Amino acid sequence: MPGSTDRSPLPLAGEVAERASARRVRAQGLHISSVAPHPPIALSRDGPLPLPRAGEGKATGLKRAHFRHSRLPLLLLLPQLLVLALFFFIPALRALAQAFLLADPFGNRMQFVWFDNFRALLASPEYQSSVWVTLWFTLAQNALTITVAGLLAFATDRVIRTRGLYRTVILLPYAVAPVIAGILWAFLFNPAVGPIAHALQALGIAWDPNRNGSDAFILVTLAATWKHICYDYIFLVAALLAVPPSLLEAAAVDGAGPTRRFFTVALPMIGPTVFFLLVMNFVYGFFETFAIIDAVTHGGPAGATMILVYKVYQDGFVHIDLGSSAAQSVLLMAFAIILTLLQFRYVERNVNYDV
Amino acid sequence: MMTTRKKFVSGLLAACVTAGMAVPAWAQKVEVQFWHAMGGVLGERVDELVKKFNDSQAKYTVVAVNKGNYDEVINGTIAAYRAKKAPHMVQIYERGFMTMLLSDAIVPVQDLLTEKKHAIDWSDFIKPVAGYYTYKGKLMSMPFNSSTPILWYNKEHFAKAGFKDGPAPTWPELEKQLYAIKAKGIADCGSSLAGDYFWSLVENYSVVNDQPFGTRSKGFDGLDTEFVYNKTLVVQQVTRLKKWVDDGVMQIAGQGLNPEQLYTSGKCSTFFASTAAHGSVERNAKIAWSATYLPAEPGVTARNSTIGGATIWVLKGHKAEEYDAVAAFLSFLASPELQVWWHKATGYVPLTNKAYQLAKQEGYYAANPTREIAVLQLSRGTPTANSQGFRFGNFTQTTFALRQELEAVFANKKPPQQALDDAVRRGNDILRQFEKLHAGKY
Structure with a gap:
């Protein structure tokens, strides 16, 4: 169009360069609001940095180009598949088969009982109570772990002089074996000899985890949390370090205090890490707290801390009721899968990976 | 590529074969495995015992391996049996009796020793021990470590x-005294609750006070036995224990603390526990300790108590000469001299009348009167159907149900009667499972 040079359909060179640099910045994980509204344009002509689109590499990617035969990849996978088969698939299938049997532990006598083991379990008040205990325990442990670890990670930046020591102290529990940790907690809180229990009693709290189920529940939740805080802490500190200081500084200039900066700037940016940790904490609460339960309460008193994985062990390896134990582990796996799926479905929705 | 792989595989095979053939020269002795559950000081005693046997003859070697606690030993044995690598001998607790008896995996001990021509006076085994492990007139496993609960007390506190x-x-x-x-x-607490209190304060309580615990002579007469302890004096006993716990007269030690320490340190005045605690009490106690018989209810003729502990089972599937070694070892165990040594070294009861007489003649009980209590208590009065041992299937599991319900009583979650009703209901369900699986086999 004559006379309208200012409205060129093609972007000017300077504009192109600006967009490209904005992309580069985005690629580094920054999000700058002034350039965000620009629609992404593929710059194939003279753009300095043509970035591949998402999914672009899939159709003609490495896989097809380099592995025309399917034998070599299979061969390379074989060791891993073998390990998986030996330690996961075969035992899982055997557990599944055992779940339908009423069997003598020596394996010399067995009856196929269809769903009797499952039916007995689901009807038993002890099992139902164990499901609830597991759920509350995992939720409490998860919330507590991520909150405390978040606080400690947030505080890391504010500890200046002894930061190394601070980090080391927080990471120490990870080096303690779970059983030892459990015994330490059990001893510290033992109503007859434990110093912390004595302090609580001096405050007028009738503390007795050996009798009182909720005391025992609090105790194992604290012990399990204490043991796992360091894990979450490492990830959160690393994630917070990746938050660009310029953003925080900009927010500070705008007058946001440290807490506001954390919640409105830093937290959304570390969303993916937090989500990852939530899933990992669930897995930890479900399966890895076994040693702590074993050392602190043995699932007692009266089943108040009998989480599902401990019940599987109790019924299978102490009471040698293999059918029920196998049925329980099948159900446990189902619960774990369902919970993880639910988390991906509902919690992950609120996680923004684009920043 | 194929050739290298073949070379590699054949090399591996060759290596395996050579390793398998490298039989050391000293293996001319027949070696047999003995898995046991004795840790700590008791484990050292077992090692001594096995050494005594190995030194006593030149043909056989017994190798004793501690496989953890009782639960771990029975589990390890089951796993090994299923992998066809079972040990020759294994120490299994009394609660595993029915599981072992009906497993089709064992060789009855009396049959084995008779077949191997070892002359053993089977009638000389003391009644409460022999009765517990005899099935159809024959001892099924070798009595090894048997004990019974007694009442330990602090002389100074009582004085x-x-x-x-x-x-x-x-x-x-006794309640008034505590x-x-x-x-x-004088003391923080009257009694320290032992980890196996269900054995001393519920099961043995029923036995001593002649209370029925289960129908069909507590399982001796058939697999269709049912628990009935929710209709006996046990309800009153549990109510009493609950009151003691509430009033701080009974202290629950809990995890992270050995209940025996509460007694040996002088914190609690009494301790209802096994006579096998003699070894550790003698070593650890800084108090003026003593022991006496378990109390009884007023107006009841106090009967014998019953045993706990373990026996040695012989497993199927080994070579004849290995069973020679097993028989030699078990017959060595039954000798009175060895019984006396074991009794003195551990605190477990002597298993034969001869051994008991021998210890008595030596003046052992005059010098150590508390060591005799268990033997006298086990043989006190005329036995009744209620005062013999227990023969329940899945006994570990039913006991656990009882323990959980008792914990619910101590936690104020259930009144004693309801808890015991629930324990009986859960226990009976477990017994029915066992009956269903083993129908017609007992």
Whole structure:
């Protein structure tokens, strides 16, 4: 169009360069609001940095180009598949088969009982109570772990002089074996000899985890949390370090205090890490707290801390009721899968990976 | 590529074969495995015992391996059996009797020793021990470590409170004494609750007081036995224990603390526990300790108590000469001299009358009167159907149900009667499972 040079359909060179640099910045994980509204344009002509689109590499990617035969990849996978088969698939299938049997532990006598083991379990008040205990325990442990670890990670930046020591102290529990940790907690809180229990009693709290189920529940939740805080802490500190200081500084200039900066700037940016940790904490609460339960309460008193994985062990390896134990582990796996799926479905929705 | 792989595989095979053929020269002795559950000091005693046997002859070697606690030993044995690598001998607790008996995996001990021509006076085994492990007139496993609960007490505490004769013989009187000791500030607690209190304070309580525990002679007469302890004096006993716990007269040690320490340190005045605690009490106690019989209810003729502990089972599937070694070892165990040594070294009861007489003649009980209590208590009065041992299937599991329900009582979650009703209901369900699986086999 004559006379309208200012409205060129093609972007000017300077504009192109600006967009490209904005992309580069985005690629580094920054999000700058002034350039965000620009629609992404593929710059194939003279753009300095043509970035591949998402999914672009899939159709003609490495896989097809380099592995025309399917034998070599299979061969390379074989060791891993073998390990998986030996330690996961075969035992899982055997557990599944055992779940339908009423069997003598020596394996010399067995009856196929269809769903009797499952039916007995689901009807038993002890099992139902164990499901609830597991759920509350995992939720409490998860919330507590991520909150405390978040606080400690947030505080890391504010500890200046002894930061190394601070980090080391927080990471120490990870080096303690779970059983030892459990015994330490059990001893510290033992109503007859434990110093912390004595302090609580001096405050007028009738503390007795050996009798009182909720005391025992609090105790194992604290012990399990204490043991796992360091894990979450490492990830959160690393994630917070990746938050660009310029953003925080900009927010500070705008007058946001440290807490506001954390919640409105830093937290959304570390969303993916937090989500990852939530899933990992669930897995930890479900399966890895076994040693702590074993050392602190043995699932007692009266089943108040009998989480599902401990019940599987109790019924299978102490009471040698293999059918029920196998049925329980099948159900446990189902619960774990369902919970993880639910988390991906509902919690992950609120996680923004684009920043 | 194929050739290298073949080379590699054949090389591997060759290596395996060579390793398998490298039989050391000293293996001319027949070696047999003995898995046991004795840790700590008791484990050292077992090692000594096995050494005594290995030194006593030149043909056989017994290798003793500690496989953890009782639960771990029975589990390890089952896993090994299923992998066809079972040990020759294994120590299994009394609660595993029915599981082992009906497993089709064992060789009855009396049959084995008779077949191998070892002359053993089977009638000389003391009644409460032999009765527990005899099936159809024959001992199924070799009695090894048997004990019974007794009442341990602190002489000084009782004397200070004015009870010069020590604990009273009946429960109500003993209760008054323990409350008096606490009220006078002599001790923090009257009694420390042992980890196996269900054995000493519920099961043996029923036995001593002649209370029925289960129908069909507690399982001796058939797999269709049912628990009935929710209709006996046990309800009253549990109510009493709950009251003691509430009033701080009974202390639950809990995890992270050995209940025996509460007694040996002088914190609690009494301790209902196994006579096998002699070894550790003698070593650890800084108090003036003593022991006496379990109390009984007033008006009841106190009967014998029953045993706990373990026996040695012989497993199927080994070579004839290995069973020669097993038989030699078990017959060595039954000798009176060895029985006396074991009795003195561990605190377990002597298993034969001859061994008991021998210890008595040596003047052992005059010097150590508390060591005799278990033997005398086990053979006290005329046995009744209620005072013999227990023969329940899945006994570990039913006991656990009982323990959980008792914990619910101590936690104020259930009144004693309801908890015991629930324990009986859960226990009976478990017994029915066992009956269903083993129908017609007992």
